[in-house]
Amino acid sequence: MLLHVCYTKNEMSNEYKTIHEFDFNLICEFYSNMERQGPGSPDVTLKALSFIDSLTDKSLIADIGCGTGDQTLLQAKSMKQSYTTSIKNFTAIHFSSQKR
DSSP states (O other), rough: OEEEEEEEETTTTEEEEEEEEEEEEHHHHHHHHHHOOOOOHHHHHHHHHHHTTTTTTTEEEEETTTTTTEEEEEHHHSSSSSEEEEEOHHHHHHHHHHHO
């Protein structure tokens, strides 16, 4: 999938031109072999969760842009009664599942 970001409009021709293009599959491939897609560790994730005062075992949680889902799984395992919905770009999920 080729993504086009940042458009500029030519006022004379009324046309739009991309300033930057990149292949999203390269991003998926880069992150597919990583356990985490960001900084930290399981301990850091659990510590970060502990700072959220209103978070309980019965919380409804949405993890939007969950990456490979490793942090989400850790959170779900530590809060067994919570309900978590994770959302990630389908292309990334499909690519990652093919690699595993």
